[in-house]
Amino acid sequence: MIKNLILSVSMVLCCLTVSFGQDITKAQSIKAIEVQGIVLAEADNQPVLGATILVKGTVKGVASDFDGQFSINVNLGDILVVSALGYATYEHKVIDENPITIALKESIEALDLVTVVGYGVQEKRDLTGSIGSIKAKDIDKTIVSIDNALAGKISGVQVISSSGVPGSATAITIRGISTLNADSNPLIVIDGVPVYGANRANNTTGFERGVIPGIGFGGTNVSNPLRNNLSEFERNPLSMLNLNDIESIEVLKDAYATAIYGSRGATGVILITTKKGNSKKPRVSFNHSTTFSDPIDIPDVLNAEQYSEIYRLSNPNYSNGNSFPFTGQDSNWLDNVIRTGVTKNFNVSLSANTDKLNYFFSASYLDQEAYIANQDFKKYNTRLNIDYKITDNIKIGANATLNFSDNASLNAPSIYRNAVLKAPNIPQFDDTGAYFFGAEPNISGIVNNPLAQAYRDINNVEDDRIIGNIYAEVKPFSWLTLKSEIGIDHYNSEAYSRLISRPSIVGGNATSRTVENKKFVINNTATIVKVFNNVHSINSVIGQSFETSKEWSFATDARDFANDDILDINQGGVVNVSDPLLREWALFSVFGRVNYQYDHKYLAGVTYRLDGSSRFAKNNRYIGFPSFSLGWRVSNENFLKDASWLDELKFRGSIGFAGVDGNSGVGGYYGNQGQYQLFRYGNNSVAQYLDSDILQVIQPNNPDLEWERTRTLDLGMDLSLFSGRIDLTVDYYHKKITNLLYQSAVPWYQGYALQDQNIGDMENKGFEITLNTENIKTENFTWTTNFNISRNTNKILKLNFDGTDETGATFGYKYFAEGLSAGQFFLFDWDGVDALTGNPVWNLPDGTQTQTPPASLPNSSQYRKPMGDALPDFYGGFTNSFTYKNWNLEAFFSFSRGNKLYNGTKALLYTYTTTDANNLSTDLLDYWLIAGHRTDIPRFENASIIRSFFGGVDYTSGRDSDRFLEDASFLRMKNIKLTYNLPQSILDKTFFRSCSIYAQGSNLLTFTNYSGLDPEVSAFGSSALISGYDELTMPQTKSYSLGINVGF
Amino acid sequence: MKNLYIKITSCFCLILALVSCDSQLDLAPTDVTVESDVFATVQNAEQALADGYYKLFEASVGMTHLIPDFSLPYVGVPDIPFYSDFYGGNLIAINSEVEDIWSEYYEAINVANVFIQQIPLLGQYDETTELQHIGEAKFLRAYSYWALLSFYGDKALTGNSEGLCVPLQLAPFNGAKVRPEDIKPRSTNDEVFAQIITDLTEAIEDLSDSHGDNVKTRVRATKASAYALLSRVQLYKRDYQACVDATTAVLGNSVYNLELGSLRDLFPLNDEGATSSFNDEVIFGFPVSSNGGNFQFGTHGLFYYNRGLYAHSDFIEAMDPADKRRTELLFDGNPLNTTTNVNEKTTFKYNNPDSRDDIIVLRLAEIILNRAEALAQLNGVNSESVSLLNQIRERSGIAPVLESDFASKEALLTALYDERYIETAFEGRSRFDFIRTNRPLRNSALTEDQKTFPIPQREIDLSGGILVQNPGYN
Secondary structure (H helix, E strand, O other): OHHHHHHHHHHHHHHHHHHHHHHHHHHOOOOOEEEEEEEEEOOOOOEOOOOEEEEOOOOOEEEOOOOOEEEEEEOOOOEEEEEOOOEOOEEEEOOOOOOEEEEEOEOHHHHOOEEEEOOEEEEHHHOOOOEEEEEHHHOOOOOOOHHHHHOOOOOOEEEEEOOOOOOEOEEEEEOOOOOOOOOOOOEEEEOOEEEOOOOHHHHEEEOOOOOOOOOOOOOOOOOOOOOOOOOEEEEOOOOOOOHHHEEEEEEEOOHHHHHHHHHHOOOOEEEEEEOOOOOOOOEEEEEEEEEEEEEOOOOOEOOHHHHHHHHHHHOOOOOOOOOOOOOOOOOOHHHHHEOOEEEEEEEEEEEEEOOOEEEEEEEEEEEEEOOEOOOEEEEEEEEEEEEEEEEOOEEEEEEEEEEEEEEOOOOHHHHHHHHHHOOOOOOOEOOOOOEOOOOOOOOOOOOOOHHHHHHOOEEEEEEEEEEEEEEEEEEEEOOEEEEEEEEEEEEEEEEEEEEOOEOOEOOOEEEEEEEEEEEEEEEEEEEEEEEEOOOEEEEEEEEEEEEEEEEEEEEEEEEOOOOOOOOOHHHOOEEEEEEEEEEEEEEEEEEEEEEEEEOOOEEEEEEEEEEEEOOOOHHHOEEEEEEEEEEEEHHHOHHHOOOOOEEEEEEEEEEEEEEEOOOOOOOOOOOOOOEEEEOEOOOOOEOEEOOEEOEEEEEOOOOOOOOEEEEEEEEEEEEEEOOOOEEEEEEEEEEEEEEEEEEEEOOHHHOOOEEEEEEEEEEEEEEEEEEEEEEEEOOOEEEEEEEEEEEEEEEEEEOOOOOEEOHHHHOOOOOEEOOOOOOEEEEEEEEEEOOOOOOEEEEOOOOOEEOOOHHHOOOHHHHOEEEEEOOOOEEEEEEEEEEEOOEEEEEEEEEEEOOEEEEHHHHHHOOOOOOOOOOOEHHHHHEOOOOOOOOOEOOOOOOOEEEEOOEEEEOOOOOOEHHHEEEOOEEEEEEEEEEEEOOHHHHHOOOOOEEEEEEEEEEEEEEEOOOOOOOOOOOOOOOOOOOOEEOOOOOOEEEEEEEEEEEO | OHHHHHHHHHHHHHHHHHOOOHHHHOOOOOOOEEHHHHOOOHHHHHHHHHHHHHHHHHHHOOHHHHHHHHOOOOEEOOOOHHHHOOOOOOOOOOOHHHHHHHHHHHHHHHHHHHHHHHHHHHOOOOHHHHHHHHHHHHHHHHHHHHHHHHHHOOOHHHOOOOOEOOOOOOOOOOOOOOOHHHOOOOOEHHHHHHHHHHHHHHHHHHOOOOOOOHHHHHHOOOHHHHHHHHHHHHHHHOOHHHHHHHHHHHHOOOOOOOOOOOHHHHOOOOOOOOOOOOOOOEEEEEOHHHOOOOOOOOOOOOOOOOOOOEEOHHHHHHOOOOOHHHHOOEEOOOOOOOOOOOOOEEEHHHOOOOOOOOEEEEEHHHHHHHHHHHHHHHHOOOHHHHHHHHHHHHHOOOOOOOHHHOOOHHHHHHHHHHHHHHHOOOOOOHHHHHHHOOOOOOOOOOOOHHHOOOOOHHHHHHOOOOOOOOOOOO
């Protein structure tokens, strides 16, 4: 447990105190006797190091040494106040007894007083940086992935879930988007090892599906959905870790906290600390939970008869009979693939902390069924954390976890999508009882059969991952701790997809993709803690780190299999190797931190990190990131000493720098050496000049490129009142990113049109409030509230030569413009439907209206307008917890306000002009009928659907208008949980140490104006930059759980 | 004692770890070749040089090639702004072809600049080959500047030596240079001419006579191709003696011979799937047929086969009926096209259904005419000019002319101009030949200003006005 961390700090701290204690002893006036004693932990009779022994009523005292021993001169009758981190304060009256033994009780509250920081731990009261923290007891263990458990729990941390697919990615954004180049996901460090975190390129498993050509009878290029065929799946690299192993999660937010991670600190850092043994006697704990999950909601689509009628009406071209006939067949595709998913989770752990040995062992198993039939996610985790004290000042240890996961729900999004979209008048099975592929009786349509996809296609990804570190710690002097550690993160995955034979893919196909990510890190640190003259204290660390990463991937695919039962790729008729890729990078760093405090009253700190990255060539390879902080604990001033209601009032401020080291994965190399690759034509054949392959420059020398630099100013206040009944933390920050790397124009005569340049600037401003209150506290009843709210405003200050980049907008994505947020939508202004003609009406920026779709006009982007931000104005969460005797009821809400979400699901279900002839929303039944009819659904054949012989464009359902842009503000009860703890009196009669059972409901209640199914989705996984799209993205689950926790 | 060891060991470990790991950071991405490796081996360098040729090919074909032809009425062309802007006097500085021709030649120039600068620094292969590569790069650069000068140089082809031409970018891209003090202004026509001539003269020093293989010798720069280009440039510069001198080296080279048989041996039938072959007359060309690709990728983008553009009947009728260039080098084009310009004929010079004919850039007939023209300019009516002219006429199957047929220098020059016009029609230079000889283009009302392209507006904007626009376009 944290105790060990505390121990290591206090070991250091105490040694200093020892020395200062001795000084004081000398200065003591006459004392009658010298008392010798030992301080022990009551739980395991281990000596407590660094306990402070004060004579009550004076400021005189000593500290216990390594063996817990102390000696102090006192008078008989004096009261010794013994306190130590992690233990309840104990008072001992001196009687004629020598030596004395003092047994300290553990205190849970006391454990909260220590915070893990980069390369060390610190007492919370001495912190000058902004760090959010969540402890094991506050983590919802029914959640599968760590990042999801953070959602709404810590101010300044925004977690955007992507979908209801098990193991799917999330976008974690700490204090806003920090770069336009890479995803803004934070660095994640587990027990000192920076691990592979969210990264679209690295975690996306692609598998080519039978693509339905999108040529339409009204064909639509503009309205083509962004994700027409979801043939890829972005995994969440954190989902395979075991939440039960986590002791605490610390989120480093401001520059003072993150600068120690230098070039990777700009997007914030998440430190995860895993558990240790904490009792002398071995302890076993066991948890189990069973969860039943359903989708939050499912779309309302037409039945076969309605479908047939709408398509008949909307396609007057086919006058000779209905090309979409209703034959009596009514397939409810969605009903046939949706089920209640059952999740079973088992976890067992064994831990102890003996004289020499501390260990924590755990094993867990999770079987999570998606709410789509036959799609599930399984994972197996084991962990062993162990350390051994060879002597009093040498310790060796290891933390290691082996994980295996098998995600067989990659297909779920595609099945869901096809089940929603597939025409209901198409039969599910053919006459022989086999899955029916095809669009008949319709003239065209989706030929894929979602049932066959669910039950016959194979699609899974198996990941195995080892994260671990081995360390040795030596304390040559009382004030110095040297630690060396070696860590690894080996993350391998094998994805396999097998599609059975069908008319669109005769012979079927198979794809296999292997990804190996290997990370290796060495950290060496020297921690120095020293106190001078009783009041000056220094807590510092210097160190060095070297990290390498190798990312390798490889895919093979095959088609034309003899039959559907052959799985081996080699047996395919045509076998291809594709996308072999190998990337390596390395980071060498030196860092240091000095924290100084005067009498726990005045705090100051400096950190510095020098990073050298292989991604930059020699000219700009090394860069330093300094930061500075100051703190003032007003509550420790003499003039407030008497204010007993005031526990703590601290003002703190920091300023510092951090960076973004490119993208942590593929594509992150921006070295300044010209780079060449063979030039390939669009059909992938190598272009030649006569008989010579062509080696083409893909990136010229660009030696002037510099690192992106983030300067963060943080001003904070911590206030604690009435013995901790009210705890308030407020932070204001201003985060300015300069040297933003972005493609900008260069004169053509220099040989290129666009090159990366450090022109851009961006800022994030915001504040965060965390308020924890104990509203009612009686003997039997407690009510506590934890509340946090964050506001962030992002603004691009400078971008490129033009000041704007609309490239993304033309494809329906975001665009960037100076003066606006990076999450801005840039769209045509849809006004509504003209009741007289049934045509869509568009607003032009000059205030006029038109029935000609502006997208069809030349130079159309002049008619677009910024239409809102995908990033929220405010977000946060609150938990209310009620405890009555052995019962506890806890409700956790999260909220988000002001964020826009593009309801692409609706756009798709409003699109009746493509050859997909997809099923439609029941909203369409209110289509415009006659002049004067007021409705949102235009006339089927309207002026914004421009058909021509070659196809045409449907401007009504394009992602380039604001017709489907909606406010996705929400307040959601994420979790409500009722727990019953077996009373001690009963436990005493059993061999159980603890036992609790609980019932829990998740996502049961949502308040939102969003008309889609779920406001908490994002079609683009871990990318916060292009969040804000709901593209038939699978909604989150609504679930009920039952669980039991047992300890013995 | 034990403690001491530990202390020493740990200090040692720490120091060891702190010892520079810099070399460990020299990781290059594995999916690309970094520039220092490009110049480490001759194989890599040749492949990178192929990119220079390929970029020159891309810059030189398509509209770059078509515009100079349809600027004259012998090309039948749809009467739409896409084409007419270039001959009607409506050209604007944001025209996409004005931008593309500019940017594509400068892309080729950048590759050449990389070679010229980096080989001396990074080259690790045989020095003779290195020098030859530099020579080839200078040829590529010279050709590109010749094209840029012809399109964009303010009256560059009519002797306006102090007129503004294009910025002379002679160093490779090495980081964006967008501050005002980094912006290169436009050089004068004379300066650009001088740079082209310097490049070619230096290239001639280093280039070899042959690349071994017959085809390769004709698709990569040699001494002869540099001389040939030099003769063209000197003619354009109106330095006639220098032009004559340059032609001497080419005409005396036995590798290059006029095709005296069928002209379809010079411009062969290119069926689908044909590979490159170059006639003895060809000095330099692009091996499009062998470059890989298909109907979609790697094409030359000349729309003659499908009669989108075609040979105008007036042009055909004006030719001698016996002229092989009429009888052999014109045909019906794509037989499957039964809807567009059905009754028109088109040039046989680009007859591949996939638009992947080899492109001839420099051939002996041009050099012969260059010499004849330069000599006529120097000496008036003279026997050598007439005999050179007759070489072209006779091999085309038309009657030779006599020295006495020409009453004046101008008469001989006119005959030479006309011969060049017919001989090199559809080869992408007529506009320049007509401008430099003060003959009217398709639209005879065009002013001299309008015969020069505008500088792309984007370049002027990016330069903050340091690059100035050509007269008539502001």
